[in-house]
Amino acid sequence: MVTDAAAPNGDCVTSGAIRAARLRFTTAEDNVGEGPLLLYGRRPNQSSTDMEVRQAFQTGRGGPIPGSYDEAERATATSMYYEPARMHRHWHLMGFARMQLRTPGGETVVADRKNGFCLGDRYRTADADTLPGAVRDTASPEGQLAQRLEKSRCGYRDPRATEMFEGISVGSGDDYRFNVDFQWLDLTNVPSGTYDVVNTVNSDRTLVESSYDNNSSSISISVQWPNGAAAPPSVITEAPAVTLLRSCSGRERCTAATKVGAGSVARQDDRGLDQVPDAPLTRSAVRGRSGPIRTPGPATGRNGCSSVTSALGCCCCGNANAP
Secondary structure (H helix, E strand, O other): OEOOOOOOOOOOOOOOOOOEOEEEOOEEEEEOOOOOEEEEEEOOOOOOOEEEEEEEOEOOOOOOOOOOOOOOOEEEEEEEEEEOOOOOOEEEEEOOEEEEEEOOOOOEEEEOOOOEEOOOOOEEOOOHHHOOOOOOOOOOHHHHHHHHHHHOOOOOOOOOOOEEEEEEOOOEEEEEOOOOOOOEEEOOOOOOEEEEEEEEEOOOOOOOOOOOOOOEEEEEEEEEOHHHOOOOOOOOOOOOEEEEEEEEOOOOOOOOOOOOOOOOOOOOOOOOHHHOOOOOOEOOOEEEOOEOEEEEEOOEEEEOOOOOOOEOOOOOOOOEEOO
């Protein structure tokens, strides 16, 4: 619970003038495609607020990788902007992922307020060794790019930059922890009941991928306000209890799913060939995945499964209970 409903983050409190109850969570996305996800941003001058973004493609495994905005092949509908907030102070790619609380029927109850991401190689995925496109040779073009993406901080404290790059190598992922600004959904006006928490990447298909069918994952949770109340109270004095019911990796719907636990990740070929060059290219496939809440201490949850890359934990909203 927090005392300032408008705060991007907000300290967790258990008493006082409580204004909001929030479900905090960590999200993560993997690249499990054929080639790196690579994006270049540029603005004409420092008076322009946003950078236009182009997507670049590697020409075949071990082939050349565009090294600049001018060399990138494909214009996109997204943009980059500099986020001056203290926790960020770097350039963000807009609209890369969306988090929502939905009813079992798929209706959106609450949407996140997060709008920007600094993408880079923050960890190696658990299945990296099984991915043909994963980086294995640091001297290769993709290996050299991976070293840049691992070190990249997206122009940290450089608001004057006019060019920028972001991306994720095959076999790597990028995560945002539950204590980062806007890594939460507001439960203040949510009735008691069962819901899906859904993490979706590239929802509008602005970016070309080798597969779009594994871009969402979800968990099913129950929300119960104190004393068995069906509706949230007009004045919050105690947080709702949030309990994990099941995890559905690779699925947009979880509450209605019949199988408990991680689901299979389906794949399809939907390359948008009318929008990319004719040369053989390697394309990324960004995967969103989700997993169980684990509770190492009161009012805090975090992922406990090493193979799961979209963890959701509860903070400031009462007890997060794993089955």
